[in-house]
Amino acid sequence: MSLSNDDVKQIAHLARLGVDDQDLDSYARELSNILAFVEALGGDETDAVEPLAHPIDMVQRLRPDAVSEENQREHFQAIAPSVEAGLYLVPRVIE
Amino acid sequence: MDTVSVHDKTVAELAAGLAAGTYSSEELTRDCLQRINGIGSELNAFVTVAEEHALTAAREADRRRARGEAGLLSGIPLAHKDIFCTNGIRTSCGSRMLDNFISPYDAHVVERMQTAGMVMLGKTNMDEFAMGSSNENSFYGPVKNPWDTTAVPGGSSGGSAAAVAARLVPAATGTDTGGSIRQPAAMCGITGLKPTYGRVSRYGMIAFASSLDQAGPMARSAEDCALLLEAMAGFDSRDSTCVNQPVPRYSETLDADLKGLKIGLPKEYFGEGLDAEVARVVDAAIEEYRKLGVEFREISLRNTHLAVPAYYVIAPAECSSNLSRFDGVRFGHRCENPRDLEDLYKRSRGEGFGAEVKRRILVGTYALSAGYYDAYYLKAQKVRRLIRDDFLAAFGEVDAILGPTSPTVAFNLGERSDDPVKMYLSDIYTIAVNLAGLPGMSVPAGFAHGRPVGLQLIGNHFDEARLLNMAHRYQQVTDWHTRAPEAFA
Numbered sequence: 001m002s003l004s005n006d007d008v009k010q011i012a013h014l015a016r017l018g019v020d021d022q023d024l025d026s027y028a029r030e031l032s033n034i035l036a037f038v039e040a041l042g043g044d045e046t047d048a049v050e051p052l053a054h055p056i057d058m059v060q061r062l063r064p065d066a067v068s069e070e071n072q073r074e075h076f077q078a079i080a081p082s083v084e085a086g087l088y089l090v091p092r093v094i095e
Numbered sequence: 096m097d098t099v100s101v102h103d104k105t106v107a108e109l110a111a112g113l114a115a116g117t118y119s120s121e122e123l124t125r126d127c128l129q130r131i132n133g134i135g136s137e138l139n140a141f142v143t144v145a146e147e148h149a150l151t152a153a154r155e156a157d158r159r160r161a162r163g164e165a166g167l168l169s170g171i172p173l174a175h176k177d178i179f180c181t182n183g184i185r186t187s188c189g190s191r192m193l194d195n196f197i198s199p200y201d202a203h204v205v206e207r208m209q210t211a212g213m214v215m216l217g218k219t220n221m222d223e224f225a226m227g228s229s230n231e232n233s234f235y236g237p238v239k240n241p242w243d244t245t246a247v248p249g250g251s252s253g254g255s256a257a258a259v260a261a262r263l264v265p266a267a268t269g270t271d272t273g274g275s276i277r278q279p280a281a282m283c284g285i286t287g288l289k290p291t292y293g294r295v296s297r298y299g300m301i302a303f304a305s306s307l308d309q310a311g312p313m314a315r316s317a318e319d320c321a322l323l324l325e326a327m328a329g330f331d332s333r334d335s336t337c338v339n340q341p342v343p344r345y346s347e348t349l350d351a352d353l354k355g356l357k358i359g360l361p362k363e364y365f366g367e368g369l370d371a372e373v374a375r376v377v378d379a380a381i382e383e384y385r386k387l388g389v390e391f392r393e394i395s396l397r398n399t400h401l402a403v404p405a406y407y408v409i410a411p412a413e414c415s416s417n418l419s420r421f422d423g424v425r426f427g428h429r430c431e432n433p434r435d436l437e438d439l440y441k442r443s444r445g446e447g448f449g450a451e452v453k454r455r456i457l458v459g460t461y462a463l464s465a466g467y468y469d470a471y472y473l474k475a476q477k478v479r480r481l482i483r484d485d486f487l488a489a490f491g492e493v494d495a496i497l498g499p500t501s502p503t504v505a506f507n508l509g510e511r512s513d514d515p516v517k518m519y520l521s522d523i524y525t526i527a528v529n530l531a532g533l534p535g536m537s538v539p540a541g542f543a544h545g546r547p548v549g550l551q552l553i554g555n556h557f558d559e560a561r562l563l564n565m566a567h568r569y570q571q572v573t574d575w576h577t578r579a580p581e582a583f584a
Contacts, residue, residue: 008457015415015460016422016437017453018445027457030515034458037516038404041474051476054306054336055292055483055532056556061335075199081429088424091435 002032101126102262103579106171106319109265113160113170120160120170124153124214127172127264131216134583135263138239140254142177143185144217152214159212168326169212174267176255177218178225179205179310180299188301189223189233189251192421192428192447202299203331204268204310211326219254219267223449224418225275225303227251228521231512232451239508240283241580242546246505249279249521255313256283261583266314266323270300272307273406274501274525277537280313281500281549284539286566286576287313288320291557292532293338295324296331304413305336307406307529316576317538317566321345324559340557348560349567354388356565357493363399364498364524372543377499380540380550380569384497387568394493396485401478402527403519408462408475409530414452415459421447454515483531490555495565499524500537500549528553536562539575547575 003011005024008031012019019027073086082089101109101123112118131144149172156170180186180198182205187193201209208215222232230238230253238253240246241261248257252269256279259267269276271289280287288311295310302308312323325346330339360381365374381391423429423443430446433439448456462471489496501521511518528535533556537549550569554562570576 003461011457011461011464012441014464015456016419016440016444017448017456018441019453019457020445027454030454031457031461033516034407034454035461037519038408038471038475040404041401041408041471041478046474046477046481049477049480051473052480052483053476055479055530056338058293058336058338061332063332072199076425079197079199079426081423081426090424091433091439093436 003028102130105315106265106322109171110167120153120156120214124149124172127216130263135261138241138257138261139236140220140238140258141217142187142220142235145184149214149216156212156214166212171213172216172264173208173213174216174219174258174264175205176221176252176269178270178301181205189221191234196427203296204327207327216264219258221254222251223452225251225270225272226451226455228278228518232449237508240505241583245507247508249282251275253279256280256285259285259313262579266319269313270308270310272304273529274522276311276313277500277525277535278522280537282505284547285313285315286317286320286538288536290559291534293336294328296334296337298331298333302417304410317563317570318349321349321563343560345560345563348564351564353568356389358389358391359394359489359493359496360391361394361396361496361498363396368502370503373499373548376541376543376548377550383572394489398481398485399527402482402530403523405475405478406526407519408471411455411459412462412472415456418456479530482527486531486533495561496553498551500551504543504546504548524551534559534562536566538566541575
C-alpha cells in the first residue's frame with residue numbers, strides 16, 4: 001500500500017492534525033514504508049482466528065451507577081488555556 | 096549539613112543504613128540532588144528536578160522514622176518517569192504538548208511510592224508520549240548513555256535507565272508498552288521489570304496504547320525490583336483493567352533454589368539479526384544458569400516474525416484514539432489566535448506533537464478508518480491471539496523463557512533516527528511479551544562492543560516472583576549488575 005500526498009492530507013484531516021505541506025512528501029514515504037512493513041500480517045491463515053483485544057481473559061468490572069466523584073471543576077479548569085464562568089472557551093462555532 | 100556519599104548503594108542497602116541511623120533521608124536526598132545537578136547534568140536524564148519537594152519529603156520521612164513510623168522504603172529517594180502525573184509538579188510526557196501541564200492529581204504509582212515513604216527527586220526524560228526506542232524523540236532533547244555519551248540510552252524510559260545506571264538515583268519508575276523498561280535497562284546495564292498487564296494500576300499514567308501499557312521498577316538489582324514492585328503493585332478501582340489479586344511478597348522468594356527449573360530458549364530469538372557478540376554474552380549466562388541446576392530446552396514461538404508488524408498496527412491505533420484528548424481546549428498546548436475550532440485543533444496538535452507521535456497518530460488513524468479496519472486492526476488482533484497462544488503453549492512445557500533483551504547493544508545517537516522501521520526492530524524480542532500481557536525482565540549479563548548487554552527473562556502471567564527469583568540467583572553468582580560506568584562510579 002503506497003500513500004499519496006493527498007491520502008496523507010485526508011488522514012491528517014481525520015486526525016485533526018496539522019501537517020505542513022512541505023512535510024507531506026516525507027510523511028507519504030514514511031507511512032508507506034510502515035504500511036509495507038505491516039503487510040507481513042497479510043495472508044488468509046488468520047481467517048478462522050478470533051481477534052484478541054485483551055491478553056488476559058477477564059470481564060469488565062461493573063459498579064453501581066452512582067456518583068463517585070466530587071465536583072472539582074475549578075481545580076481542573078485552573079490549568080485550561082481559556083475559561084470563563086466555568087466554561088471552556090473556544091472560537092465561535094455558530095454565528 | 097555535610098553530604099554523605101551513598102550513590103554506590105542499592106535500595107536494600109540504603110534501607111538498612113537508614114534503619115541503623117547511619118545516615119538520614121535528608122542526607123541521602125542531598126547526595127542524590129548534588130549528583131543529578133552536578134556530574135549527571137550532561138546526561139539530560141531529568142526533565143524536572145523537584146528539589147524543594149524532595150527535601151520536604153525527606154525531612155518528613157526522617158521525622159516519621161524518629162517517631163518509629165518508618166516502613167522499609169521510607170526515606171529512600173526515587174525518580175519518576177515523566178509519564179506519571181504528579182500533583183503540582185509539571186508532567187510533560189516528553190512533549191511540547193504538555194510542556195505547561197501541571198497535573199491536578201497524582202498517579203496511583205506516585206501515591207503508592209509516597210505512601211511507602213519514598214522521596215521523589217524529580218521527573219525523568221523520555222521519548223515523547225513513550226513512543227521511541229532511543230530517547231531521541233523527547234521535546235527536551237536526547238538522553239545520553241552513561242556508559243558512552245555518544246550512544247543512546249534506549250527508550251522510551253531512557254532518562255530513568257540512565258539516571259539509575261549513572262548512580263544519580265537508586266531507583267526509578269518506568270513504563271513498558273513494547274519494551275520501554277526492558278530495552279533501556281539492557282542498554283544502560285541495569286535491572287528492569289515489566290509486570291503482567293494489570294498488575295500495576297495505570298491510573299494517572301498518561302496513556303499511549305492502553306491494552307499494552309504497564310508500569311514497573313528500574314533499579315540496580317533484582318532484590319531492589321522486588322521491594323519496589325511490592326510497593327507499586329495492587330488493586331486500584333480507578334483502572335478498569337487493574338487485576339484484583341493479592342500481591343505476593345516477592346522479596347521473600349528471591350533465594351528459592353533453581354534446581355530442576357525448566358527454561359525455554361526460543362529458537363526465533365537466537366537467529367538472524369542477533370549480534371554475534373550479544374549472542375556470546377547470552378550463551379555465557381545460560382552456562383551460569385546450568386551451574387545453578389536449570390535445565391534448558393529449545394522451544395519455538397513460531398509467530399515471532401509477526402509481533403513487530405502487529406504491534407505497529409495495534410499501538411498506533413490505540414495511540415491515535417488516546418491522543419485525541421489533546422485538543423488545545425482543556426489543558427496542554429493551545430496555538431495562538433485560532434481562526435476557528437478546526438484550526439484550533441489542527442494547529443494546537445500540529446505544533447504540540449513531534450514527528451514520531453504524528454507518524455503514529457496518522458498510521459493509527461489510517462488503520463482504523465472505514466474500509467481499512469479489517470485489513471489492519473482486526474488482522475493484527477488475530478495475530479495477537481496467535482502470538483499469545485504460542486507463549487501459553489510454551490508455558491505448558493517450560494517454567495520460564497530466556498533470551499536476549501535486544502538484538503544489539505546501544506546504538507549511536509542519530510544512527511537510526513532517519514529510519515522508523517529500523518528503529519522499531521530494536522524491540523523485536525520485547526514486543527511480543529506486551530502483546531501477550533506477560534511479565535518480562537532485563538538483567539545485566541555482560542558487555543559487547545564495550546556496551547552493556549541485557550538478558551531477558553519472560554514468565555507466565557503473574558509469575559513475577561519466579562522472574563525475580565531467577566534474576567536474583569543469577570546476580571548472586573555474577574557481578575555484572577554491580578558494574579558502574581567509570582565516569583559515574
